[in-house]
Amino acid sequence: MSNVKISTGHEGNAREQISAYLQRVKAGEMGVLPAMAALLVLAIIFTIFSPTLFLSNINIANLFVQAAELTMLAVAMVFVILLAEIDLSAGVTGGVAMAVFFLLYHAHWNWVLALVIAIAIGAAIGAIIGFFVAKIGVPSFVVTLGLFLGFQGLQLVLLGDGGIFQVDIPEITAIMNSNLTGVQGWIMLAVMFVVSAAISLYDRARRSKHGLPNRPISLLIAKLAAIVLIGGIFVSILNQNRSQGVIAIQGVPIVIPITLGILFLGTFMLDRTKFGRHLYAVGGNPEAARRAGIKVAKIRILAFVLCSSLSVISGLFHVSRLGAVEATAGRQIVLSGVAAAVVGGVSLFGGRGRLIHATIGAMVITIIANGLGLLGWDAGSNFLVTGGVLILAATVDALSRKRSSSVRI
Amino acid sequence: MDVPVIELAGVKKSFGPVDVLKGIDFKAYAGKVTALVGDNGAGKSTLIKGLSGVQPYDEGVVRFDGEPVHLHSPRQAGNLGIEVVYQDLALCDNLDIVQNMFLGREELEQGTLNEAGMELEAQKALQSLSVRTVKSVRQKVSSLSGGQRQTVAIARSVLRNAKLVILDEPTAALGVAQTEQVLRLVRKLADQGVAVIIISHNLADVFKVCDEIAVLYLGHMVVQLKTSETNHADVVGYITGTKSLDGNE
Numbered sequence: 001m002s003n004v005k006i007s008t009g010h011e012g013n014a015r016e017q018i019s020a021y022l023q024r025v026k027a028g029e030m031g032v033l034p035a036m037a038a039l040l041v042l043a044i045i046f047t048i049f050s051p052t053l054f055l056s057n058i059n060i061a062n063l064f065v066q067a068a069e070l071t072m073l074a075v076a077m078v079f080v081i082l083l084a085e086i087d088l089s090a091g092v093t094g095g096v097a098m099a100v101f102f103l104l105y106h107a108h109w110n111w112v113l114a115l116v117i118a119i120a121i122g123a124a125i126g127a128i129i130g131f132f133v134a135k136i137g138v139p140s141f142v143v144t145l146g147l148f149l150g151f152q153g154l155q156l157v158l159l160g161d162g163g164i165f166q167v168d169i170p171e172i173t174a175i176m177n178s179n180l181t182g183v184q185g186w187i188m189l190a191v192m193f194v195v196s197a198a199i200s201l202y203d204r205a206r207r208s209k210h211g212l213p214n215r216p217i218s219l220l221i222a223k224l225a226a227i228v229l230i231g232g233i234f235v236s237i238l239n240q241n242r243s244q245g246v247i248a249i250q251g252v253p254i255v256i257p258i259t260l261g262i263l264f265l266g267t268f269m270l271d272r273t274k275f276g277r278h279l280y281a282v283g284g285n286p287e288a289a290r291r292a293g294i295k296v297a298k299i300r301i302l303a304f305v306l307c308s309s310l311s312v313i314s315g316l317f318h319v320s321r322l323g324a325v326e327a328t329a330g331r332q333i334v335l336s337g338v339a340a341a342v343v344g345g346v347s348l349f350g351g352r353g354r355l356i357h358a359t360i361g362a363m364v365i366t367i368i369a370n371g372l373g374l375l376g377w378d379a380g381s382n383f384l385v386t387g388g389v390l391i392l393a394a395t396v397d398a399l400s401r402k403r404s405s406s407v408r409i
Numbered sequence: 410m411d412v413p414v415i416e417l418a419g420v421k422k423s424f425g426p427v428d429v430l431k432g433i434d435f436k437a438y439a440g441k442v443t444a445l446v447g448d449n450g451a452g453k454s455t456l457i458k459g460l461s462g463v464q465p466y467d468e469g470v471v472r473f474d475g476e477p478v479h480l481h482s483p484r485q486a487g488n489l490g491i492e493v494v495y496q497d498l499a500l501c502d503n504l505d506i507v508q509n510m511f512l513g514r515e516e517l518e519q520g521t522l523n524e525a526g527m528e529l530e531a532q533k534a535l536q537s538l539s540v541r542t543v544k545s546v547r548q549k550v551s552s553l554s555g556g557q558r559q560t561v562a563i564a565r566s567v568l569r570n571a572k573l574v575i576l577d578e579p580t581a582a583l584g585v586a587q588t589e590q591v592l593r594l595v596r597k598l599a600d601q602g603v604a605v606i607i608i609s610h611n612l613a614d615v616f617k618v619c620d621e622i623a624v625l626y627l628g629h630m631v632v633q634l635k636t637s638e639t640n641h642a643d644v645v646g647y648i649t650g651t652k653s654l655d656g657n658e
Contacts, residue, residue: 006532006540009547027552203525206518210525272521277504281512284503291499292513293484351503 084350091330094315556587
């Protein structure tokens with residue numbers, strides 16, 4: 001037996017760790033960096049051209065709320081894009097489920113029960129898509145394009161032509177329109193900090209138990225400090241009064257903790273459970289996954305179930321923002337959802353991408369619409385810029401793939 | 410002689426009217442590297458697919474450690490301790506070495522993936538094969554060379570405590586140095602008491618590393634003999650059908 005120790009990537013001091021990370025970035029594993037850079041550049045541009053409006057408290061709060069629907073849809077989409085599949089029906093699936101929600105509520109059902117049924121309908125639609133894709137072998141593009149067309153009709157059938165119907169459930173409208181109290185906002189940040197620290201410390205303990213090296217603790221402290229600093233800045237901005245009227249509007253919008261919670265659960269599942277690992281494996285090389293004994297069809301179906309269920313949450317955010325259901329919900333947003341995921345760095349070729357990527361991508365697309373709107377540009381230029389950014393992002397992805405497959409260490 | 414790890418007797422397989430395997434007898438022993446050679450269409454792949462459970466045989470007896478078994482599915486073959494390292498390696502480029510080595514058999518601790526435990530075992534498996542070329546077990550497989558990928562694929566079978574490892578053309582796509590490295594690995598694997606079967610077209614490699622050579626010719630097992638008792642020219646003769654054990658050349 002040889003005594004040559006193979007490293008685990010956790011060795012070395014902070015400087016060596018950082019330089020190893022930079023090397024991976026150079027080799028093409030850029031992850032969320034390009035989207036982060038885009039976000040920063042756009043924020044700087046809009047701050048320069050529209051300093052009073054863009055960085056105003058009300059606009060920052062608006063940005064988060066505006067991004068919520070798209071974020072949730074893009075996050076939903078990640079699960080199927082990771083398998084190199086697509087769900088063009090995600091938007092209208094949310095629309096159909098919320099239409100049913102409205103009808104049940106209108107028939108005097110308890111709204112919580114109606115919402116549970118709406119999400120279950122989403123899950124069932126996902127299972128049907130997954131069945132056609134995984135068991136019968138119809139391309140997901142075709143199945144979901146069919147549903148995209150069909151569900152637009154179903155929405156009209158359910159709600160009637162051109163209908164917009166008010167939903168006056170305070171708990172639902174509160175999601176997008178009400179805020180946490182100042183104290184609750186800080187508690188939210190504290191929970192994030194504690195969960196993040198606890199998981200990292202648990203991982204370190206587990207590695208030590210197996211006699212494996214750990215990354216320098218200074219890196220963990222830096223990460224936690226970043227959470228406190230960046231989170232603290234946003235919470236304190238959001239906690240200031242942003243109303244131009246008499247009644248104060250302040251606090252973290254309720255949609256933010258809900259979105260963060262779903263992001264946390266989803267990321268936990270992808271990174272730390274067998275299902276998550278198998279999802280990445282099927283996305284990377286389905287044949288290898290099959291030979292490793294992974295039930296590929298089951299993973300595919302579950303991915304579509306997750307996608308469609310989370311699409312209903314996105315639909316719920318939409319209803320909450322409008323305070324109404326509409327028969328045309330979900331048509332426009334779906335392609336922006338795909339764009340957000342791709343802009344954030346989720347690869348359409350499958351196997352690469354994380355939920356945070358979709359979140360950042362959704363922020364980029366939202367900030368373009370928001371910023372250009374503040375500058376008084378019309379909707380046409382918004383589409384043009386968003387399209388350009390999407391193509392740029394896809395190019396970066398393609399080039400980095402080329403790079404990572406040609407660089408051999 | 411000890412009981413062979415795998416023994417085939419009178420194995421047949423046909424696809425419709427085409428008889429691909431016409432009654433094969435074959436043995437592979439623990440600690441020995443057995444080459445399976447033959448020209449294209451001789452039935453090598455079909456023989457291997459039967460052993461891996463992907464395409465069960467039509468007829469014949471399969472004995473594993475002396476016990477008759479029926480190989481119906483890859484999972485069942487895997488449970489017995491039969492591992493196949495395919496030519497295209499079946500690795501996920503987007504995952505790292507540890508993740509690939511434990512794919513489909515992830516270890517859990519308190520319901521979540523036990524990354525630390527798996528990392529340690531992967532490290533041990535690679536070290537038991539004296540692997541020196543891999544820098545980090547957390548490297549993505551996409552960043553590995555052909556030889557390194559082969560190494561990971563073979564180490565995966567060590568991790569699974571395989572009793573029989575079948576390598577399909579392990580050196581086909583490799584350069585000289587990498588071929589050397591993989592052959593050393595194969596020897597090391599056999600020295601740990603694993604029965605190794607290598608399918609290869611490269612007779613130089615076969616003579617370098619194998620203890621026995623089995624030659625298939627058009628669905629028949631022409632001969633299975635010790636490497637030390639034959640030579641390059643004879644084996645070529647068996648493969649091309651110009652020579653058979655009856656002695657008529």
